[in-house]
Amino acid sequence: MRGRRVIPVANPDIGEEELLNVIEAVKSGWISSKGKFIKEFENKFASYLGAKYAISTSSGTAALHLALLALGIGPGDEVLVPDLTFVSPASMVKVVGAKPVLVDVSPDYWCIDPLKIKKKISKRSKAIIVVHIYGHPAKMDEILEIAETHGLYVIEDCAEALGAEFKGRKIGTFGHISCFSFYANKIITTGEGGMCVTNDSELAEKIEILKNHGMRPQKRYWHEVIGFNYRMTNLQAAIGIAQLNKISRLITRKREIAKIYHEELESLPNIVLHPEMSWAKCVYWLYSILLDSRKTRDRLAIYLKNHYVETRNFFYPLHEMPPFKIEGDFAISKSLSERGINLPSGPKIDDDDIVYICSLIKRFMKK
Numbered sequence: 001m002r003g004r005r006v007i008p009v010a011n012p013d014i015g016e017e018e019l020l021n022v023i024e025a026v027k028s029g030w031i032s033s034k035g036k037f038i039k040e041f042e043n044k045f046a047s048y049l050g051a052k053y054a055i056s057t058s059s060g061t062a063a064l065h066l067a068l069l070a071l072g073i074g075p076g077d078e079v080l081v082p083d084l085t086f087v088s089p090a091s092m093v094k095v096v097g098a099k100p101v102l103v104d105v106s107p108d109y110w111c112i113d114p115l116k117i118k119k120k121i122s123k124r125s126k127a128i129i130v131v132h133i134y135g136h137p138a139k140m141d142e143i144l145e146i147a148e149t150h151g152l153y154v155i156e157d158c159a160e161a162l163g164a165e166f167k168g169r170k171i172g173t174f175g176h177i178s179c180f181s182f183y184a185n186k187i188i189t190t191g192e193g194g195m196c197v198t199n200d201s202e203l204a205e206k207i208e209i210l211k212n213h214g215m216r217p218q219k220r221y222w223h224e225v226i227g228f229n230y231r232m233t234n235l236q237a238a239i240g241i242a243q244l245n246k247i248s249r250l251i252t253r254k255r256e257i258a259k260i261y262h263e264e265l266e267s268l269p270n271i272v273l274h275p276e277m278s279w280a281k282c283v284y285w286l287y288s289i290l291l292d293s294r295k296t297r298d299r300l301a302i303y304l305k306n307h308y309v310e311t312r313n314f315f316y317p318l319h320e321m322p323p324f325k326i327e328g329d330f331a332i333s334k335s336l337s338e339r340g341i342n343l344p345s346g347p348k349i350d351d352d353d354i355v356y357i358c359s360l361i362k363r364f365m366k367k
C-alpha cells in the first residue's frame with residue numbers, strides 16, 4: 001500500500017534558478033512592473049517562438065482581453081470560439097461587448113473543427129479564437145485559409161500548448177495575435193501571468209498602451225484611450241526567465257509522461273488515449289483519456305480519488321453554461337466533455353507514480 005500522499009493533476013517544476021532570479025529582483029529593489037527581467041523575458045519568449053513582439057501581461061485572460069481590444073472587436077461583432085475550452089476566451093469576447101459564436105470541435109484531436117467553422121460564419125464575424133486544447137494544436141492551415149477567405153482575424157489561445165507544433169512550426173506564430181498563460185499549472189509558470197505575441201508592430205503598440213492605462217509611452221500621463229493595468233511584475237518575469245531556460249526539458253518530460261501512459265494503457269479496450277495527429281507535436285499539457293460513458297468516467301474519478309490520485313474532468317461545454325447558453329449541434333464537445341478525464345501530468349511526477357495510476361485504471365476497467 002502507498003501512503004496517503006496525494007498525486008496532484010499538475011505541479012510546477014520550480015527550483016534554484018527561479019529562486020536566484022527572484023532574489024536578484026528583490027535585491028535590486030525593482031519588484032513592481034519595471035526592472036530588467038521584464039524586457040529580457042519578453043525578448044527571450046519572442047525569440048523562442050520566432051516571433052517579433054512579445055508583450056507580457058498579468059494573466060492569460062488579460063492577454064486575451066487585450067488581443068480583442070487591439071483588433072478593435074466590440075459590440076455588433078461576432079467571434080468564433082470552440083465550445084470545448086477553458087472559459088476565458090469566450091468570457092473576454094463578452095467583456096468587449098461582442099458575441100461568442102460557439103463551434104463544435106473535432107472528435108479526433110478535440111480542437112475547433114474547421115468544417116464546422118465555415119457553417120457559423122456570418123456578415124458580423126470578425127475573428128476566430130483558436131484554442132490548442134490540452135496541449136494539442138488545432139488544424140492551423142485550414143483555419144488560416146478560412147480566415148483569409150472571409151477576412152477574419154485569428155487569435156491563438158496557446159495557454160495550454162506552449163511549445164506544441166503544427167506541421168513543424170510552433171503554435172503561437174500563426175495568428176494575428178497569440179495569447180499565453182503562465183498560471184502555475186501551465187507549461188511554464190510565473191505564478192500568474194501571460195503574454196501577447198504578434199508580428200505586427202501596430203498591434204504590439206496598441207497592446208502595450210492598453211495594458212498600461214491607455215497611456216502614450218512617449219508622453220507620460222497622457223491617456224489617449226481607456227486602458228487597464230495588466231502589467232506583469234519584475235518578480236514574475238524573473239521566474240519566467242528561469243522557466244523558459246528549461247522549457248525544452250519540461251516539454252521532453254511532458255512527452256515522456258505521455259509515452260508511459262500510452263504504453264501502459266494502450267492495450268485496454270474501451271479507452272481512447274490522448275491523440276497526437278500525424279501533423280502535430282502535442283505537449284500533453286494534461287494527459288487525458290476518454291472513457292466509454294459519463295458513468296464510467298465519473299466512477300473512475302471517484303476510484304482514483306479514493307486511491308489519492310487527483311484527476312480533473314474535461315471542461316463543461318460552453319453552450320450548456322448560463323452566460324453562453326444556446327441550442328445547437330455540439331454533439332462532439334458534449335460527448336468529449338462527458339467522457340474525458342485529465343490525469344496527473346505535472347513535470348515532477350515520478351515514473352513509478354504513472355505506472356501506479358495506470359495499474360489502478362487497469363484494475364478499475366476489469367471490474
Ligand SMILES: *Cc1c(COP(=O)(O)O)cnc(C)c1O
Nearest residue numbers: 059060061086088159160181183
Ligand atoms: C489557463 C487558460 C487561460 C487563462 O489563463 P489565466 O492566466 O489563468 O488567466 C485561457 N485560456 C485557456 C485555454 C486556458 O487553459
